[in-house]
Amino acid sequence: MQGWLQGLKADGDANQLPTIAIVASYDTFGAAPALSVGSDSNGSGVVALLEVARLFSLLYSNPKTRGRYNILFGLTSGGPYNYNGTHKWLRSFDQRLRESIDYAICLNSVGSWNNELWIHVSKPPENAYIKQIFEGFTNVAEELGFKVGLKHKKINISNPRVAWEHEQFSRLRVTAATLSELSAAPELLESTGGLLDSRHFVDETSFIRSVQLVAESLARHIYGYQGKNIQIFADNSSLAVNPSYIRSWLDLLSQTPRVAPFISKNDPFIMALKKELADHTDEVIMQHEVLDGMFTFYDSTKASLNIYQVASVTFDLLLLLVLGSYLIVLFSFLVITTRGLDDLISLFRRPPSRKVKTA
Secondary structure: OEEEEOOOOOOOOOOOOOEEEEEEEOOEOOOOHHHOOOOOOOHHHHHHHHHHHHHHHHHHOOHHHOOOOEEEEEEEOOOOOOOHHHHHHHHOOOHHHHHHEEEEEEEEOOOOOOOEEEEEEOOOOOOHHHHHHHHHHHHHHHHHOOEEEEEEOOOOOOOOOOOOOHHHHHOOOOOEEEEEOOOOOOOOOOOOOOOOOOHHHOOHHHHHHHHHHHHHHHHHHHHOOOOOOOOOOOOOOOOOOOHHHHHHHHHHHOOOOOEHHHOOOOOHHHHHHHHHHHHHOEEEEOOOOOOOOOOOOOOOOOOOOOOOOOOOHHHHHHHHHHHHHHHHHHHHHHHHHHOOHHHHHHHHOOOOOOOOOOO
């Protein structure tokens, strides 16, 4: 699913404007598909993208504040499965569009962190674009009171497995980076929004700072304010980050399982995402793809598990003791009342031994 914010060309300029891409994978994976809501991974990435789209739509709606960059917003599926949807989406781009992308920022798990976020890249840190991205994010992070670290991981072309979404861009020679609270790449099907990734794990304060970091860094790059202490999305202004908007979308994603093979084309959640993206961007289109056959999925997302609580062994032993005592008392009472006490005692008395007389 993609949407555009078209930049403003100068009069007489026939060249294509450069593009910045903001991307987030929206689906999850877990052992119980109906419970895999992924509030942080990657619900936080989706909500951050929507809020950044909302903020820039306010700027781009006015020709006086429209930047000279196109902004492409992409919501992809297949994230837990080697970012399969991102791979197919990028393959659908024509060469001209691909070459127009200055860089792409992928958002992954940005809602639960303390004092540091990480930018993961595939190109060397000395690369001019990587330097520009990192310096821009670092300057804004310092103003917001936290740190941004840089992690470089080379791509192994012979290995089809990718650890981060930006690696799908890098394989096509497009400069890209992933912003995440995770300092190391997760293993396959790890940190994909499982059972423990629920709403109360998302720290709203940290998450709002993540959105401010992305929006402010991009705006300074687009409007040429790098290195300047100018807040475009200042608090208490008409361009401020909206906590209520963020909270409502986080609540929705935290109640919506999003395991890709079980989401239909016309799923209400997908339609809601498309409508929201269309409210803030132009030329919104959806691309339907089939996941590559790396896994086999079964069609049951919900099942009832019946658990029966039975008595413990201690209870059984106690019951046996009580019943045994009751039977002994009852037997003794019956013998005494019918035969007398002497007969009862004789039952427990050892009989006298018989001596055999020999001739």
